[in-house]
Amino acid sequence: MWRRLRLAALADAPDAFGSRLADWQGDGDTEERWRARLSIPGSLDLVAVVDGESAGMASGVPGPGAGVVELISLWVGPGARGRGVGDRLVRAVEDWARRGGAEVLRLEVAPDNARAIALYRRHGLEDTGRRGEARPDGRREHVMAKRLARREP
Secondary structure, rough: HHHHHHHHHHHHOOOOOOOOOOOOOOOOOOOHHHHHOOOOOEEEEEEEOOOEEEEEEEEEEOOOOOOEEEEEEEEEEEOOOOOOOHHHHHHHHHHHHHHOOEEEEEEOOOOHHHHHHHHHHHHOOOOEEEEEEEEEOOOOEEEEEEEEEOOOO
């Protein structure tokens, strides 16, 4: 399921991710590689299901530095957009990060991805003014972050 969603995401929004569809096809499309992607220590991989169909995905992974969780690979399929799927995925990763003791939720987003930026701003993430590492096309993504308040037990 994850493989199918990830390939659909890379085909649908090639400029939204650091990976390219071609990187995950052909010689790059191996079971070992997919299993490694889903076996990042300390990570959370989510699939959203709408009306019995897989409709979106997101991951939370240990970020750069202690207490930082990074939101990566968020994508919502065209048929599920506008139905709150992205909001639920962001909330799920944020709640998981908070439960794990993270202090900061961080992500990188293409500066021209207005819908994604609006989604992240709705959840309190702000542009840090920093730029991510150069992508294969040379562009640098904007780094957004949110300080996570600890919830009282």
